Amino acid sequence: MHPWLLATLGGVLIGGAAVxxxxxxxxxxxxxxxxxxxxxxxxxxxxxxxxxxxxxxxAPMLLWLLRGDSGIGQPMVAPPWMxxxxxxxxxxxxxxxxxxxxxxxxxxxxxxxxSLLATGVFLACGVGTVYVVRHLLGGL
Amino acid sequence: xxxxxxxxxxLLFGLGLSLGGMTQPAVVLNFLDVFGAWDxxxxxxxxxAVLTTAFGxxxxxxxxxxxxxxxFKLHTVNHFDWRLIGGAALxxxxxxxxxxxxxPALASLSGGGASLLLLVACMVAGWxxxxxxxxxxx
Numbered sequence: 001m002h003p004w005l006l007a008t009l010g011g012v013l014i015g016g017a018a019v020x021x022x023x024x025x026x027x028x029x030x031x032x033x034x035x036x037x038x039x040x041x042x043x044x045x046x047x048x049x050x051x052x053x054x055x056x057x058x059a060p061m062l063l064w065l066l067r068g069d070s071g072i073g074q075p076m077v078a079p080p081w082m083x084x085x086x087x088x089x090x091x092x093x094x095x096x097x098x099x100x101x102x103x104x105x106x107x108x109x110x111x112x113x114x115s116l117l118a119t120g121v122f123l124a125c126g127v128g129t130v131y132v133v134r135h136l137l138g139g140l
Numbered sequence: 141x142x143x144x145x146x147x148x149x150x151l152l153f154g155l156g157l158s159l160g161g162m163t164q165p166a167v168v169l170n171f172l173d174v175f176g177a178w179d180x181x182x183x184x185x186x187x188x189a190v191l192t193t194a195f196g197x198x199x200x201x202x203x204x205x206x207x208x209x210x211x212f213k214l215h216t217v218n219h220f221d222w223r224l225i226g227g228a229a230l231x232x233x234x235x236x237x238x239x240x241x242x243x244p245a246l247a248s249l250s251g252g253g254a255s256l257l258l259l260v261a262c263m264v265a266g267w268x269x270x271x272x273x274x275x276x277x278x
Contacts, residue, residue: 003161003181004180004181004184006159006160006161007159007160007161007181007182007184007185007188008184008185008187008188009156009159009160009188010155010156010157010158010159010160010161010162010185010188010189011156011160011184011185011186011187011188011189011190011191011192012156012188012189012192013152013153013155013156013159014152014153014156014157014160014185014189014192014193015156015188015189015190015191015192015193015195015196016152016156016192016196017148017149017150017151017152017153017156018149018153018189018192018193018196018197019192019193019196019197019200020145020148020149020152021145021146021149022196022197022200022201022206022212023196023200023206023207024142024145024206024207024208024209025142025145025146025206025208025209026205026206026209026210026211026212026213027213028213028214028215029149029153031153031241031242031243031246032242032267035242035246035264035267036264036267036270036271039264039267039268039271040271047142047143048142048143048145048146049146051143051144051146051147051150052146052147052149052150052153053150053246054147054150055146055147055148055149055150055151055152055153055154056150056151056153056154056157056243056246056247057150057154057246057247057249057250058150058151058154059150059151059152059153059154059155059157059158059247060154060158060163060247060248060250060251061250062151062155063155063158063159064251070158070163070250070251071158071159071161071163071164072158072163072164072247072248072250072251072252073163073164073165073166073167073248074165074252074253075165075238075252075253075255075256075259076165076166076169076238076239077237077238078255079254079255079258081237081238082238082255082256082258082259082262083258083259083262084234084237084262085234085235085237085238085240085259085262086234086238086240086245086258086259086260086261086262086263086265086266087234087262087263087265087266087269088230088231088233088234088237088266089231089234089235089238089240089241089242089245089259089263089266090242090262090263090264090265090266090267090268090269090270091227091230091266091267091269091270092226092227092228092229092230092231092232092233092234092266092270093227093231093241093242093266093267093270094227094266094267094269094270094271094274095223095226095227095230095270095273095274096223096224096225096226096227096228096230096231097215097223097224097227099231099241099242099243100186100235100241100242100243101153101241101242101243103228104186104190105186105189105190105193106193106197108190108194109190109191109193109194109197110194110197110214112215112218113218113220114215114217114218114219114220114224117220117224117225117228118224118225118227118228119228121225121228121229121232122228122229122231122232122235123172123232124232125228125229125230125231125232125233125235125236126172126232126233126235126236127172127173127174127236128232128233128236129172129232129233129235129236129237130169130172130173130176130236131173131174131175133236133237134173134176135175135176140237
């Protein structure tokens, strides 16, 4: 299958997952929100969050069993950059209450102004960062 | 039943990410490289995910309550503040450095090696820091 068609199909699956979660549990399928709450003390609804993350983790393994290819690619930058990126992604999505799924997919689907703005900002900063790294610094 | 639904939703989400190429940081970084080797796949994933979700939400949110819970948990805040914009900016920079947003980072844990584990550990530390900073203010 053409990669663009697969990508479109992937998006439909992601949307289906978000609709399923809203229809049954009444929750936004925002990965950072679901996962970050797992480490918050005193929270009582950990179990469904854990189940969701387990499903997310199991998906590439299932693909590997079915197609012989998990779809997981290897990291592109050295460990210190991975560490910095991790802190920025965690702190940023925690502070901004959402990531590509919560703001970019679920929020935009609800036409939330906050999510539209957040998505514009993180896309612009992502594009800007890659421009600086690849075209000004010549790579990390 | 709730756990089964959550597990299935996570599984579908992860399958979508993997099939769409989002668990390959090279694909994500090339999407963000609009002035270079642009790869539009992320746009296809996002557009079809948004359309599917928007259509599904229209049907689902017409109901009084979800099937297995008492109420829909939707954010009703509608103002812009420095946390939203600053958080999104920092996230975008981190995303542009390594090519991982939270979903693909978690989904790649089984095959991304020690370096990805480091990124996820730092991401969790970042979540902890953010919750420390914002607790009591929200």
